[in-house]
Amino acid sequence: MFRVTIDGIEGKFGEQETVLEAAKHLGIDIPTLCHDSRLEEYGGCRLCIVRINGRSRPETSCTAKIQDGMTVETSPDDIEKERKTLLRLMTRNGEMDLRGLDRRKEFYHHLERYGLLPADLPGAGINGAKRWEDHPFIRVDMDKCIDCYRCVRICEEVQGQFVWQRWNRGDRVVLLADGRESLKESSCVSCGACADTCPTGAIEDLSIEEEGYPDKYTRSVCPYCGTGCEISIGTMNGKIVEILPVKDSPVSKGHLCVKGRYSFGFANSPDRITDPMIRINGKWKKTSWEEAIRVVGDNFRNILSRYGPDSIGVLGSSRATNEENYLAQKFARIVIGTNNVDGCARVCHAPTAAGMGYTLGTGAATNSFNDIEKTHTMMLIGVNPTENHPIVGARIKEKTLKGANLIVIDPRRTELASLAKIHLQIRPGTNIPLLNALANVIVTEDLVDHRFLDERINNFNAFRESLLEWTPERAAGICGVDASGIREAARLYATGGPAMLFHGLGVTEHSQGTDGVMAVVNLALLTGNIGKEGSGVNPLRGQNNVQGSAHMGCEPSKLTGYVPIETGRQKFEEVWKRKIPSTKGLDEMQMIDSAASGGLKALWIQGWDVYLTNPDMKHTEKAFNSLEFMVIQDFFLNETARKFGSVFLPAVTSYEKDGTFMNSERRVQRVRKAMEPLGNSKADWEIIDLVAAYMGFGKDFAFNTPEDVWNEIRELWDGGHGITYQRLENGGIQWPCPSEDHPGTRILHTDKFTLGKKTSLVEIKYLPTSEVTAADYPILLSTGRSLFQFNAATMTNRSGNRAFHDTDYVYLSRNDAEKMKLKTGEKVKLVSRYGEAVTKFSVDYNLKDGTAFATFNDPEVGLNQITGPQRDAKQNTPEYKVTAIRIEKM
C-alpha cells in the first residue's frame, strides 16, 4: 500500500492504482472525458490533469500511477482555468449545437460545472448536418463528437470488431464506420458499446432520443443466452426505454450484445397477451384468472381420474427462473404425481449434463468465463460464440487477438474460425472419429499429463489401447479434414496449456451427443487440462436459464440439485411431506411420442414454443392433435398455442418479475423486477401457485415471494445452501456454495472430482448416424441461430431485429450455388425425407461443398418441417445438426 495525500486528505491505496482511482476512493471527483475503466489507459482529453508535488508539469491523473508519499492537488485555480479552456475548445468556443447532448453524461456535467451551458438550452438535438439515421437502434450525430475516440477504442478493445475508425489527423479527424457514414451498412454488430461509452451523446441510443431518459434503472440479468450478462434496465413510467450494460458485472464486465442491449421491444409489444384465454369451439375467448385456473384444475383432475397421473406432462422453461422451474417440477411430482417433467435442455444440452456428470460427477462447466484471461490455448468444438454467446465470443476474440492459440472444430468457417490458428472444417456428424483421433495423437505422441493420469485416472492403459485404431488418417477420411491438421490441433491443445475447451450444440445435437461430450472430456483428462485456472470443459449454454431449469429438477430422473430421484427421495419427502412418484418419468421427446401413440393426454407447457422448435413438425403435430388438453403459459400466442392450446395463461417477461437465473458457469444471479406486469399477466411462479392451490395443494405452494421459494430450494440443494438472496446483490455466486460463509466455486475438480478422487476415461465407439446423404438428398444440413435472431425469434422479431435478419436463410458453398444456378436472396425449397420448407438462399464462400447451414428463426418458414427423428441415443436430444436435404429452385 502507498500513502498518498490528495487535496490535503491522506489515504492508503493499492500500489498499481492511478491518481484518478485513488482520488475516487477519497470521494474527490476529477473531471474526465476520454477515460473509461473498460479501456486501456489513453490520456487524450487532458481534462483530468492534476498537479503532483515535485513534477515540473501537470500530469493526467488517469495515467499517472501513485507513488508512496505522493502529494497531489487536483483542482488548483490554474488547472481549473485550463480545464475550462479545454472544454471551451471542445465546444468550438460555443459553436457546437449543445441541444441533444446526453444530460446524463460527462460532457454535459462538465459544461454545467464550468459554467459553459447557456441558461436557456432547449432539449432535443436536431442538428441535421452530421447525423446518421439509418441504424434501427443507434443514432449518430457527429456534431457532438469531441474526439475522445472512446467509440473507436471500445469497438477495438472490448468487442474486437474494429468498425469505428479515425480517418485523417488533427482536427480534421472524422469518425467513420468501416470508412463510411453508416453503421447499418458496416460490419457493426450493434453491441451498443460505443453508444454506451460516448461521453457526449454523439452516439446515442435511438430510444433515448425518441422517448427521453429513464426515471429508474434496475439491475438484472439478460433474458437471452446462457452467458448471464448483467443488464441495467432503464424504465420510464413503467416502460422500458433503454437497457445498459452493468459495468461491475463479473460476467459481462460492462458489455452487452445486440440482443441484451437493444432487443427489449418485445416486452411492450402490442401483441402481448395479458388476459387468460380459453378456447371455446375452436375460438379463443378472454376470461378471468379464476375461470382460467378453474378450467385448468378441473381438466387436470378429470384426466387424472380417467387416465392416472402419468397421462399428464409438465414442461418447464429455460427462460423462467430457478424458482419457477422448481415449482413446475414440484407441481408435477406432488400435485399431479408424475415424473413426467422436463425442460428445453432436452433439445439442447441434456447430453452435456449427462456426459460431464457421468465422467466428472457434475454436469456443468468446470471453469469460469474469467478463466479466458488466464488461458493460453482455446479449442472450440461445435460452438459459434461471436453470434450465439457474443460476450463470451468477444472475450475469446480479444484473447486471440492478444496472441492466445485458437483451434476451432466446426463445419462452418465461423468468425472465430477465421481468426484461429487451426480450423478443422469437419463433415457434420463426424465428431466422434475426430475427437478420438485427437486423443490418439495425444496418447501416441506421449503428450499426456502423466502426473495427472497417475493421480486422477483409473484406466489410462486400457483406454490408450482402445484408441490406437483411431489414427488421424482414418479419421481424416471420415471427417473430411487433413490428418496433419488433426495432429497439429492435438499437439497445440496438449502442449499449449493451460487450455480451455468450449463446446456447444454442435457436439450435443447428434445421435452420439452424450458420447461426443464424453469424448471432449477425455481430451481434458488426458492432458490434465482440468481443475486448474485457464483450463477445463466449458459448455456454452443456449438459453439464459437452461442450466438452472434442469438443475431445479425439470428433468424426469432428477430432483432439485440434479440429484437422482432415489438418492434424494428420503430428504425431499421429509421436506415436502409428500410422496414422490416411483414411476419412471417421460422426457420431452418421449412425451411427444407417447401423446402421438395415445398415452399422454394432457400437457402444460411453460414458456416454450414446442411445435415450432422441435424437430419433425409433422410428428409434433400428430402428437399434439392427439392430446385432450393443453395449457400454454407464455407471453405471446405462440405457434403451439395458436394451433393446439386449450387454455392460455399470460405470463410475464423476466423484466417483470423477481427471481434467479443460473448461467453457463454455474453462477446464480439475481433477476429483478423492473416494471409491473403488463395488464393482467402474472409471473409463472404465481400462476403455478394458483393452480396448485385450486387443486388442493395451497399449503405446499404457500409462497409469497420468489425468495420464499428460493429458501425452500436451499433447504433441499446442498450445493446451493449458502446462496441467499442477500448474497446475490452484486454479481451472483457460483455453486457449489454449501454454506453462507463459502465464497462459491470458480473452478471444479481441483484436487478431486465431484464423484471421487479418481475417474475413468470413457471409450467411445463410433456409431455413424442413420441420417445419411443419398442421390435424392445430397446435402448435409446443420441448423442454428444467428447473431440478430434468437431461436424462434419470439422476442427478437418483436424488437426490430428483422432489420438485420429478415427471415431464414440457407447457406451453400459457391460451387453448389453455381451448380444449382442460385443467386443470393432468392427463395429456395429445402426438401428432406421428412418434409419441406421454403427459405431465402445465400452463398457462404467458406462452406465446404455438400454442406449447408440454415437458421430456424422465422415462424413463417417453420424450418423444423424438414428436421428428422434421429436422437441422441442416451438423452433423446434431437439431431438438429445433421439432416440430408436437397435444394430445389422455386
Added chain:
Amino acid sequence: MFSKRDISREVESFYSFPSALNEVEFCAGTACFVARENDPMKFSMAARQQSRTYCLGRCYEAPSSSEGRSVPRIEARTGTPIVLDNIANGPVTTLDMYRKKNGFKALQKALEMKPAEVVDEIDRSLLRGRGGAGFPTGKKWASVLSQDSSEKYIVVNADEGDPGAYIDRMIMEMDPFKLLEGGMIAGYATGAKSGYIYIRREYPQAIESVSNAIKEMQEAGYLGSGIMGSGFSFSFRVISGRGSYVCGEETSLLRSIEGKRPEVGLRPPYPTEKGLFGQPTVVNNVETLSNVPWIINHGAARFSEIGFSKSRGTKTVSLNSLFRNPGLYEVEMGTTLEEIVSGIGGGLRSGNLKGIIVGGPIAGIIHPSKFATRLGYEEMKAAGGELGHGGIVAFDENTSIRDLIAHVSSFVAYESCGKCTPCRLGSRAVENIFSGNNKGKLWTRNDYEILSDTLLEASLCGLGGGLGEFLKSAALNYPKEVDACFA
C-alpha cells in the same frame, strides 16, 4: 460473416503524402516562411499545394523547392570535428572511401569489447541525445542492454522534422556509413540484431544514399551474420515516412513503423522497455549515432573534455537563408549564440534581426538580448528556448509577430496527431485568432495567456507543449505586438 478488414486505408489517411512523391514540392517550413519576401511567388506555391510540405531541409536557400540538387556550405568550426570531420572535406559515399577514412575501425574495436564495456564507454563520454531531449545516450543503451529479451531493436530516428534543421539530412546524404556504423555499435552494445532507419519522405536523396550504403555493406559482409569475423549479426531496414511531423516523436515513430496509426503514445513504458513490436528498443537520432564511432575510436575521456557544463562534445547547427553565411557548422558545445549568429553566420544579409528560433518553431523565441547564452541543453532552456535539433532560423522585420504566430500555430494544427485536446483544438484556435478569424473577439488577450498555459501544461507531447512555450515567449519578448492583435 463478420470478417476483419484491412485497416491500412484508415491509417494511410493520417499522412500528408500516403503515396508517391509530388513531382515538385514547395516548402512551407519556417525558414521559407521568414524568407518569403525574397521570392513571394515561390513561397505562394507552397500554400497552393494540396498537402503541405513542412521542410525540405533546404533552409539555406529558402524559400525553397525540391527542384535540383544543392549542397549548403559545410564547415567544422571547432578544433576537434566529430560529426562533420568527413563531410567538411566532401561526401563519403562509397564503402571504399569510408574505409579510407578509418571507417569501421570503431566497430571492430567495439566488437573486441564486451557489450557492457561499450555501453560504459558511451556513458562515460556524457553524450546526450542530439534530437532535442538530451537524454544521456549511455543510460538509454544500458537500459536496453539490461532487458531480458531475445528480440531488441535499434531505431534510427531520421525524421528530422523541425523546420530549420538540415543536419541529419546532410549526414545521411554525405556520410551515411558513419551513421550506420554508429547504429551497429549500438546494436552490438545492447544486444539488438536489427535496425530500422525511419527517414522522412522529404529527404529522398538521404533515403537513396542510406539505402545504397546498406546495400554496399551487405554485399561486402559488413551486414548480415558473423560481421568482421565476430559472432555479431546485424541488419538494417530503411523505412520511408509519408509526411507527418509527429512521427518524429518516438512513440509515434514506432507505431508508424508497425503500420499502426501513428498517434502519440503514453510513456511509461518507455521504448527501452517496450518499444518496437513491444520489444526493448533504442531510439537514437542520426547526429547522436554519428558521434558514436568517434567516441569509440578516441575514448570517452577525450569526448567529455570537449564542450561545457552538462553538454559535452560538439553540436552541429544549421543556419537559414537570411544569414549572410547560411550553412551547416559544427561548433563546440558552449559556443555563444552571439558567436554563431554574428561570427559564423555573419549576421543577416539585410534588415534588422528580430530574433532567432532554435531547434524548430515548437520552442521559445530567443531575443537578441539573450545572445550571450552559451549552446547547451540547460542553458538554452534557461534563456527561454531549446537546443533542439540545432536548426537556427533568424527572422527580421519583414515578419510580424502576428504573422509568425499564425504560421507556427497553423503548422502545429496541421501536424497535430489529434489525440490530445490542447494540441488538436488549441493550435487551431490560436491560428484563427492570429489569422483574423477571431469571430466576435471571443478569445481575449487574457484567454491568450490561458491558452498558452493550457498548451504548455496539458499537452501530451512536445508539439502542443512547444507551441505553448513559443506563445509565452512571444508575449514575453514582443508584448506590444501581441497586445495589438487583441486591440
